[in-house]
Amino acid sequence: MALPPDVEAAVGRIRAEVAALHQELVRSGLVVWTGGNVSGRVPGADLFVIKPSGVSYDDLTAADMILCDLDGTVIEGSEGGHRSPSSDTAAHAYVYRHMPHVGGVVHTHSTYAVAWAARGEEIPCVITAMADEFGGPIPVGPFAIIGDDSIGRGIVETLSGHRSRAVLMRNHGPFTIGKDAKDAVKAAVMVEDVARSVHISRQLGEPVPIPQEAIDRLFDRYQNVYGQSSDTRFEKTQD
Numbered sequence: 001m002a003l004p005p006d007v008e009a010a011v012g013r014i015r016a017e018v019a020a021l022h023q024e025l026v027r028s029g030l031v032v033w034t035g036g037n038v039s040g041r042v043p044g045a046d047l048f049v050i051k052p053s054g055v056s057y058d059d060l061t062a063a064d065m066i067l068c069d070l071d072g073t074v075i076e077g078s079e080g081g082h083r084s085p086s087s088d089t090a091a092h093a094y095v096y097r098h099m100p101h102v103g104g105v106v107h108t109h110s111t112y113a114v115a116w117a118a119r120g121e122e123i124p125c126v127i128t129a130m131a132d133e134f135g136g137p138i139p140v141g142p143f144a145i146i147g148d149d150s151i152g153r154g155i156v157e158t159l160s161g162h163r164s165r166a167v168l169m170r171n172h173g174p175f176t177i178g179k180d181a182k183d184a185v186k187a188a189v190m191v192e193d194v195a196r197s198v199h200i201s202r203q204l205g206e207p208v209p210i211p212q213e214a215i216d217r218l219f220d221r222y223q224n225v226y227g228q229s230s231d232t233r234f235e236k237t238q239d
Helices: 005-027 089-098 111-119 128-134 150-159 181-204 212-224
Strands: 037-041 047-050 066-069 074-076 104-107 166-169 173-178
Touching: 005 037, 005 047, 005 181, 037 089, 037 181, 047 089, 066 089, 089 104, 089 150, 104 181, 111 166, 111 173, 111 181, 128 181, 128 212, 150 166, 150 173, 166 181, 173 181
Parallel strands: none
Antiparallel strands: 037 047, 037 104, 047 066, 066 074, 104 173, 166 173
16 A cells, blocks of 8 residues: 555654554563553554564564554555554554544553453552542453454443543453553553552552542643643543
């Protein structure tokens, strides 16, 4: 498929970014073996880039990243054209189709977040880092089988109208969204951090909840005041 030069350039940039971000998952201890994946939407086109299925993180390069349309159909494969896209491709595609503000999707198998997902329990908002980053608890999505768009449907249904950029898919693990792939990776790192912290706090006793008014104020400050004025914030819109 011939792409316009500007789109081709954007695809190359997103391929490089997504390949590099997979190493962040490894550095942060969020994945084991070949599990997990990062994808990134191509700006200005109905396309996204995702990792190939079952390939070692040590071996991933920009050339290995696979270009798909928003139906999950492969448009341009990895170098040599012999690799299949991630088994979660249909889920990512569903999210991109139904959440146009999302520019990146991440799935990990991070230990503490998966433990909460296995229990089917949302992570309560009991630390300020959660209020800042997620604006409240991290919700649980429905159980869904891997391979079709069922997981994507669960992600969209759970996160639509919700402040959280993370969902714990029941008996599976965390999926995160962001304004771009890097932002979604940040959310993945943060969800594991708070999952671990809240788990440890429960071993010591019952965590103290944060009042909703304080959660709202913390979230507003972090999203609109914290950091540099040039930051581009993640904004949700309703379908």
